[in-house]
Amino acid sequence: MAASDASNVASFRNAFGGVLSFFILILIGVLAFSIRLFSVIKYESVIHEFDPYFNYRVTQYLVKSGIYDFWNWFDDRTWYPLGRVIGGTVYPGLTLTAGTLWKILNSLNIPLSVETVCVFTAPIFSAFASWATYLLTKEVKGTGAGLTAAVLLAMVPSYISRSVAGSYDNEAVAIFALIFTFYLYIKTLNTGSLFYATLNAIAYFYMVCSWGGYTFIINLIPMHVLLCIITGRYSSRLYIAYAPLVVLGTLLASLVPVVGFNAVMTSEHFASFLVFIIIHVVALVYYIKGILSPKMFKVAVTLVVSVGLAICCAMIAVLIAVVASSPTKGWSGRSLSLLDPTYASKYIPIIASVSEHQPPTWPSYFMDINVLAFLVPAGIIACFSPLSDASSFVVLYIVTSVYFSGVMVRLMLVLAPAACIMSGIALSQALDVFTRSIKFQLPNLLGLSPSIDEGDASSDNAVAPNDVVKTDKSEDTTKERVSRKSKKKEKEQVEKPVSKSQVKKRLLVLPLEASVIAIFLLILLAAFYVVHSVWAAAEAYSAPSIVLTSRSHDGLHVFDDFREAYAWLRHNTEVDDKVASWWDYGYQTTAMANRTVIVDNNTWNNTHIATVGTAMSSPEKAAWEIFQSLDVKYVLVVFGGLVGYPSDDINKFLWMVRIGGGVFPHIKEPDYLRDGQYRIDSMATPTMLNCLMYKLSYYRFVETDGKGFDKVRHTEIGKKYFKLTHFEEVFTTHHWMVRIYKLKPPRNRIRGKVKKSKSKSSTKTVSKRRGTRRNPF
């Protein structure tokens, strides 16, 4: 009777907890979605930055032409005249997702524009991502930790930076796919069910569709499997989790056109095959061990296994030989620059030139993951008590992602979920310890029954997460180690009385006051994290970067120059005209101005980019010839000197020189530097002052303030008065941020010898007639 009562109460509590966590999850989803809407509220519902514009354009095409045309899309408006096979070079996951979303909405008679769907895809998927985080962390450490981690992820600034409304980029869905794949892997590992293994392969397929970062999964999971085998944790569940994933995952990955045979040909994937072989050998060994007596097994080891090992070694040697035979060892440039952080800067300036490929600075860690950085070590310790397959996986995940994020700023994004999971675990464990120690001491103080509090306490865990008490933390977790052992649900009921008594015994060590203060501190720090995240979402990461604002003493200034320039191009140039600019603006030009560009943000052809870089760093005539050979009609430069917009072309110019010089050796970087310094004032080198980029940026600049003072470089420009011979200015935006020049046609006549003395009289009349606006030189 008493037993059934107790089980009733327990099941009621479970049901209540389930409903509660369900609502909490919904709230987390709403939070994740709405915190990303600051950009829409503060600015407008537009696509942000550069790559999203391309994705948007691709989505439009997909919606308009259908999936088969999209798959075979040869785009003749980029990379003129080479063109680009979009279907075969793009990760289609994001586009297909948004396209499907749009189709569904339209078939439900919700007539949203494609742009709206694209804008809100990222926030929707960040809600999914936080739910996936909940699932993953739940598999590792239980519901409380799961909810905590989900809340943390919903507002981790690093992820917000990539998934605000309008940031329609691969990462937006890829992070969800990443976490969900990991969840399914852990789930398979815990249950050993083929069903989940299949789902896992399909989730992996979605990840491959979405982002090049899938190689992280296909290397991390084998690493984990290997770790498990080495530490003697091999189980048949591990086999079921891994072997079907490799076979199905590889097959599915090669279905994605952009990956294709790379899924079996490049080194990024070899680790998984190697481990695939190893796990079979190990499985066989375990099987033989299972059916043989220990004595016979020893014999078998000496015979069969040693032979098997020899074969394995031979195979590994062959594999290494195959890999080593290719010059880059079969690794792509980006992967190599991950393994060897100095690789890119040495060999591939085009990768190094992207700011998000630079190593991060310490402040950026604090900016992007904030207090989580301090909670992570505590979480790692919590994962070791006790170490399960799942928690070892999470530990491995955080360790590798910390390394990768240290190499490239962009991969901070991979670190963020790991940090959230770890911090979620750490926080929930800490709160667990504190609330328990309070709970078991409260009856002593107030004489209340302990059982009533428990539900509340666990819900508290979930709702009030977040924070950092590093010192307390490690103490607590070590003490908690034994009691936390049994986290599996089925066993929970059985072990409850036991654990209760254990907990009671051990936790009496923590004094009540310390617990209360610690909880208070935790909540305080959690509040700090929330404040920081909201600030980051509202201020730091909400700017769409095509519309800029600056707040000065006389109010808010809005710089909408980019769209002004693209609109000008769209309305004032021929449909087939080619526009040359540095590759950063390629995607925007094709998407917003609908004009053909020479290079764009998909930096697949280094030579072509180097050609444009060379043109920009050449003197006017040479540049004109290069552009003429590419049928360029207009040249677009971004200039921030008037309003102080720092990421303009002059600041990127050294990369153009480097990339150009990498292919065309007559462009030499030292020619543009005075004593190793990059300057544009009167001390600049003549090469610098005569190059096209300088001229196009500063043409007529002196007319603005009479001095030619550049607000970005904080200096007066070196050459103020000059004329353009081969280019003519056709459009300059309101704040001079975008300047568009047209190539002059070849001269209609070729002049004879110029005779200064004779033509003097006539030029005088000419200048008189043309009025007063000419430069006095």
Next chain:
Amino acid sequence: MSKLVVFLFLALIPLLPLLCNSFSPEKPSDRRVLVLLDDFAIKSSHSSFFKPLQSRGFDLDFKLADDPKISLQRYGQYLYDALILFCPTIERFGGSIDAAAILDFVDSGHDLIVAADSNASDLIREIATECGVDFDEDPAAMVVDHSGYAVSATEGDHTLIASDDFIKSDVILGSKKIEAPVLFQGIGHSLNPSNSLVLKVLSASPSAYSANPKSKLTSPPSLTGSSISLVSVVQARNDARILISGSLSMFSNRFFRSGVQKAGSPVKHEKSGNERFLTELSKWVFHERGHLKAVNVQHHKIGEADEPAIYRINDDLEYSVDVYEWSGTSWEPYVADDVQVQFYMMSPYVLKTLSTDGKGRFFTSFKVPDVYGVFQFKVEYQRLGYTSLSLSKQIPVRPFRHNEYERFIPAAYPYYGAAFSMVRISFSRIFAFVFLSLN
């Protein structure tokens, strides 16, 4: 007078569309010509040059060069198709015309005849320089030729030259050979050899030099020999044509009519070659000859009629273009065997000579190379004397679609077999299991 002009202008308004059409791609010959003169005496003294022009249908408008009312354009429309400057001494034009206005006139596709003379003004020199012709800098200099002079009763300083060193081009000078030498008296000029637009039509003999015949030679003359050009033509990139001559008197009735005997030559021609030479040249300058047009550019896959928006690699295609030549009155089919088409993407991937059917149609067929990208059909046809043809038509070439690759490759049959046998045994297992469990 001004009232009259206004009236005339009003009367012209309904005709304006007609007038504007008079120089058009359809009829490239000029119609209305403005002739600027130093004084009206030239009109009668050079009537032998003007008369044939008028009889060929040109509408000549004679004005004094310093007439304050002259203007080339009104309301942004040019009033004339061509301009003849017979005013070598003018320092400043009347009205709104200056050197820049004349060059703009040329740059907008109109033709120009400039006759200079010794003592040519800076203004004329500047116009010539802008067109790539450099007159001798000494204003008093004339071309002197002590062996190629024209035998004449009156003059002894050998500045009257009989030259028969013509450019060898039937297009410019007509198909009939000009027998008699051309009389020339005036200033010489030089051309920059690297200038591809300007052509020497009449050059001096190797023994000629350019100097002031009145003074003694103190320093070597700056221009000597056959590098001296007497008459040159320019075809600008927009097909505007310019004729520059160092002598105004070579257009005169006197030179047209006089007989000529070149020094050292026994033949005495009854009539100088000036008339033939200048008439033929004026035909060329005023686009009555040597003007090509290309129309009806077509390309399509072999076996299809419609032009596709995009080709696939390795497609076979046909390209054709119609080229016509303006005969002065009508478009005649152009016949040549050296018109080439390029299939171009950064460099020509295909270069084919077009064959012609004699009716103006040029055609060829070729296979699209195994490279995808944005290609261009390019015809760049530049022949001496003819207007240049420069056609380019952009066409993208795409790779195979996913379903255009080969299917059912024999070498792969074992793989198919293996895959299907796997399917078979898997499903037989499944059915067996289901069957067993049902029983």
Next chain:
Amino acid sequence: MARSTSKDAQDLFRALWSAYSATPTNLKIIDLYVMFAVFTALIQVVYMALVGSFPFNSFLSGVLSCVGTAVLAVCLRIQVNKENKEFKDLAPERAFADFVLCNLVLHLVIMNFLG
């Protein structure tokens, strides 16, 4: 030494055989099935080495279909093995349903990739 190892080996094989013959028939059927798949895969690899890797997608799908079938069968075998303690509470019907699903996905992908 050589004699002792060969004797050991004989002992070993005998022991292996006796241990194996104790396995239930349905597991043996699965083993046969795995053997067949692996054998087919090996034949294809040899064929590829002879003929060359031209229709690489066909080769890949052919080999991977065999490997995949084998792997899935091994998974099934692990799950339905009565001696395996880890999957006590997993009904063989459930295991088989999962297996069918997995096979379906596998073969659909193979068919897609084959041509």
